[in-house]
Amino acid sequence: xxxxxSPGGMAGLVLLLWxxxxxxWTPFLPQASERLLNLTGMALMALxxxxxxxxxxxxxxxxxxxIGVGLAALIGIPLAIxxxxxxxxxxxxxxxxxxxLVLLLWxxxxxxxxxGRNLEAIxxxxxxxxxxLLTRDGLPFYGLAAGALVFVVTASMPVIGSxxxxxxxxxxxxxxxxxxxxxxxxxxxxxxxxxxxxASLGVWRRIILDEPLRLLTGHGLETAMRGRxxxxxxxxxxxxxxxxxxxxxxxxGAAAGSILxxxxxxxARGHRATVGPAIMAAFACAYxxxxxxxxxxxxxxxxxxxxxxxxxxxxERGQFRTTRPKAVLSRxx
Numbered sequence: 001x002x003x004x005x006s007p008g009g010m011a012g013l014v015l016l017l018w019x020x021x022x023x024x025w026t027p028f029l030p031q032a033s034e035r036l037l038n039l040t041g042m043a044l045m046a047l048x049x050x051x052x053x054x055x056x057x058x059x060x061x062x063x064x065x066x067i068g069v070g071l072a073a074l075i076g077i078p079l080a081i082x083x084x085x086x087x088x089x090x091x092x093x094x095x096x097x098x099x100x101l102v103l104l105l106w107x108x109x110x111x112x113x114x115x116g117r118n119l120e121a122i123x124x125x126x127x128x129x130x131x132x133l134l135t136r137d138g139l140p141f142y143g144l145a146a147g148a149l150v151f152v153v154t155a156s157m158p159v160i161g162s163x164x165x166x167x168x169x170x171x172x173x174x175x176x177x178x179x180x181x182x183x184x185x186x187x188x189x190x191x192x193x194x195x196x197x198x199a200s201l202g203v204w205r206r207i208i209l210d211e212p213l214r215l216l217t218g219h220g221l222e223t224a225m226r227g228r229x230x231x232x233x234x235x236x237x238x239x240x241x242x243x244x245x246x247x248x249x250x251x252x253g254a255a256a257g258s259i260l261x262x263x264x265x266x267x268a269r270g271h272r273a274t275v276g277p278a279i280m281a282a283f284a285c286a287y288x289x290x291x292x293x294x295x296x297x298x299x300x301x302x303x304x305x306x307x308x309x310x311x312x313x314x315x316e317r318g319q320f321r322t323t324r325p326k327a328v329l330s331r332x333x
């Protein structure tokens with residue numbers, strides 16, 4: 001009950017209700033209804049998983065995480081060097097696998113660091129970094145770099161670092177419509193006016209200028225992706241979290257989302273100094289991947305985020321320390 005009436009809980013409720021209300025003006029009602037149902041189901045699944053995590057986790061169960069991440073990184077490195085196979089011609093499976101690996105790296109590092117296994121943590125981070133660097137489009141490496149930067153800042157300044165991270169993420173979401181006006185001249189000068197980045201920023205700016213009133217309400221749920229398929233949006237339009245949230249839910253959705261994001265970051269920094277920086281790094285990594293164009297509306301992405309949250313909950317509940325009582329030898333009279 002306390003979570004529901006908190007600022008973050010109220011913002012999440014407003015965001016969910018506004019997404020449901022946007023079904024009234026979306027041109028893709030069946031697909032938008034299915035997406036809203038999926039989002040609600042994922043939230044309920046996360047809640048059920050949270051309630052199912054034991055109050056105390058055994059260390060043997062949590063060591064499976066870094067072992068699995070390390071083995072996956074060692075397998076992914078030669079696959080990234082060889083490139084796409086005939087079973088994965090576009091390299092999507094490898095990219096998604098490396099993105100998931102980059103996300104799971106942070107709870108694995110948090111667990112190893114909390115157990116004093118810092119050398120193993122460094123080796124694990126290097127293995128994942130090599131695999132992410134060798135991935136074709138470099139998206140996993142960019143997310144890893146964002147997480148590493150926030151990890152360093154939060155480790156040196158725990159309270160200030162978490163608040164700065166939350167403000168940066170929430171502010172970027174809230175003031176996202178200013179980005180195409182600020183970054184378009186820079187993209188033209190550095191990358192050229194015909195580059196994909198400059199073209200997508202130009203499309204975003206033109207959409208804002210053509211329909212300024214839509215900044216308030218948005219175009220409705222599921223219109224960003226479906227709009228490209230049905231010709232309502234150019235194919236060069238941005239495929240990022242910032243653009244899609246504003247295009248679909250407008251100012252109301254963006255404001256509620258920014259409040260929810262800030263409250264989640266600040267409240268989730270953890271009760272242990274060994275876990276907090278990794279939680280902030282995971283937030284920054286996931287947010288950077290969403291801003292750089294990962295498919296945030298896909299089920300596999302939501303599932304990965306739910307798993308990530310539940311793993312951190314398990315790690316927090318595995319930080320207890322038990323001490324055995326000393327044996328006392330009674331003296332015979």
